[in-house]
Amino acid sequence: MAPIFLLLQAVVGAFLFLYFPESEAVLCYENSDQGVGTCPDDAYLGDGVTDIECCWNIKYSYKTDATSPCQACRPAKWSAWSEWSPCTVSCKEGIEIRRRSCIGQGDCDGDAIEVQACSLQSCCPENGGWSGWSSWSQCSVTCERGTMERTRECNNPPPECGGTCPGTKKEVAPCDTQQICPTHGSWGSWGSWGACSGACITEGSAIFPNQVRQRSCNNPTPSTNPPGNPCTGDKQEIQDCKTLPFCPVHGGWGEWKKVSECSVTCGLGRVGEERVCNNPAPKHGGRGCPGSPIRHILCNTKTECPIDGEWSEWQDWSDCQLLGEDIRCKKRAGIQSRKRECLGTNYGGKWCETPYREGRNCYNVEKCIIRTTRWSEWSPWSLCSASCGVSERTRQRVCEPIYQDYPDTVTTATKVSEVFFHGTPRFQCQPINNEKLKVVETIPCQNVPKC
Template sequence: MNLLCWVMMVLGIYVQQSVSQMAQCFSEFSRSNGICGDLLGEVKIQDCCINPNYGYVEADGVCKSCGRAAWSEWTRWSKCTVSCKDGVRQRRRMCYGIGSCLDPENLGSIQTEPCMEQDCCPVEGGWSGWGNWQPCSVTCEIGIKKRQRSCSNPLPQCGATCKGEAEETASCNTEVVCPTHGGWSSWGKWGPCQGTCANEGHEPPMEFRKRTCTNPPPSSVPRGRDCEGFDEDRQFCTGLPFCPINGNWGPWSESTPCTVTCGVGRESQRRKCDSPEPKYGGKYCDGDAIKTGSCTVPVNCPINGVWTEWSPWNSCKKRSHKKIACRLIDGIRTRTRECVGREFEGSFCDGEIVDHGDCYDISGCEMNAMLSEWSTWSYCKPDCGSQSNRTRERVCTANISAYRVQDINLFDGKPNINCKDLKTETETTECKNLPEC
């Protein structure tokens, strides 16, 4: 799409919209997933789209690009539709931006191809009988015992297992009394502080609390263990003077300059918690020390140029005085492209405007016919349902075996060949387990 058409389309969209139509404006638009990021605020759509790299969200909640329409990258291939044997996987791409995306190769927005996670499907196995019980886990009172079985009657196939557990547990009673080990009671209340104030620059006084080894007390027969640790706890006293002074905000500063030189950006203001500042454990000011808002610089942002598709190759030309038509002598050909859409001092396209390539002139040449190699398999069509196929073919073409290169795309012109006895051959195979339409 040339620049004039794109500009007219943008203007058409803006005419359809109310001049005052507002939207959430974002400084980031991801062409990989169509998500807006870094919210700038609510502004007019035409102001937001001064920068073609921005995106906006209207009441429908859908993120839209301010730039020209362009395809996203293809997504990763999806998982196979079945976990074993024949299935398909798919990948997609989206068209984001203003206008329609070009599709000269008719690739569409979805591609489907066969896949196979594994060539066999799992078959569950069967359990053997339970083994003997293992010894009880304790030597006194009540514990647990275990027994096991194996998934081997028959063995599972293709990565499967047996349903159920390979181990079973049950309680067991040794009928032997266990010793009772001592346990601490809860801590008592903190005693009075050993002072009434804290000296500045020194540690504050201490306070104490106690606990006893009575929850439960250790048994005598059989002898239980005493409690481990200390029966006394101490800590510094808190809450003593100095008295706290809570902080309070000072005035807001002037707004900073807008963060951009074109389109929508941010401006901010700051304030300090110093009127007064908090002291001696006083509370810090509630709220934010900085606030931001959107700002608009009504200047057009740069729009970088983009290449058009390559033109068709020009006719194959000789490199010197030697004739090349119908000879095994290579020539040269060219094709061109244009850098379009550059506006407002945007970047020029990277790369060359002219492409040169080797070629052979076979226009009108008398050549033998042959069947080409099989083409690569096509993607599955349609992309859903139970009636999907893929195809490949080989066709009648000129025999170029005498040339030093075997790429038919390097040969220019239409030769005279007789395809009467060489018909196009086509192979078709079914694609299985596609998603439902």
């Protein structure tokens, strides 16, 4: 077991050397948003530590400075795919795009963008035409100037597929009755309250000064010819000043006091501190204490965090054999196996669960001549090949061998197992368009934006 542990230490050390060849001071965060690769503000631990110390816990992330991008400590992985973008056209066929980001230390295998065809509706809107205008309506007032209007309908012809008629349905024009209207008086807005007769009151006093506000009959002023009605009601209001302030006392903070221990037992964590606004406490409208009553400061355990192992990809299946017997091209089942490795365990982390080796029954058909074949059904259309410029999609049919008289399963004393075919046989189908193994169709994607 000791040699395996030393080997894993070497693997982790190589990982740290590859992605942190020269350590530097960083801003350290407890975690990162795995979907978009950002460092949340509420996860900030502090600065004054190196990138290697911060990444003792591979769930953490860091920035080299406040404006630099967030870097996750763990090995690189793809984020989840984004939602599909809106279709490039609102009618007929276009394309839509989705993307993902490679977050972490290193590179990710695969594509960061996918494109597929889309159609929001099968037809495009066509505008209609207006009918003739109706007659003008009567004037909206019986004196002085008003308005009159006329309308028309969007039915000559009606629009199709969600179209409209350009222009307005209603037209308004001024009209003059040649009659003068009387103007009735109305109050203007109340003016501001005047100053109180005193600047402040003593706490507990029952005597209040008063203040006055006024308004004018000028919104509008009543006319004289023809005569308009005057304003009704009072032009002045008086009220007591019951809310005069006491002299304010502004608050001041007390001392910081520790309220929690370090939040972690490995890597970097936080220690909580609190303070109270009581030196003095605010009173009579005085300002409260600025800032937060709670803060968290960095604590360093000087201890690496455990790293649990992760399985590597499965290795290729071994050759299909049966105790040294030649079973190639025979209807006799053999055995093949494959294995994988548990990588990355360090600092007391957990070893990988589930088996590291698996086997299966097989037929060895390497270079065997298979005379019975068939063409597959057409595959689904592929995604579009590009997000701009020339873009196309394809589908295909492939020639498939038919393994006659090969049993699908093999029975042992304890169970019935499926049997797999291993190797590359020799075969071909009746030609389609002079092709004997694969037929491909290609069509262009429509309405793709220019690059």
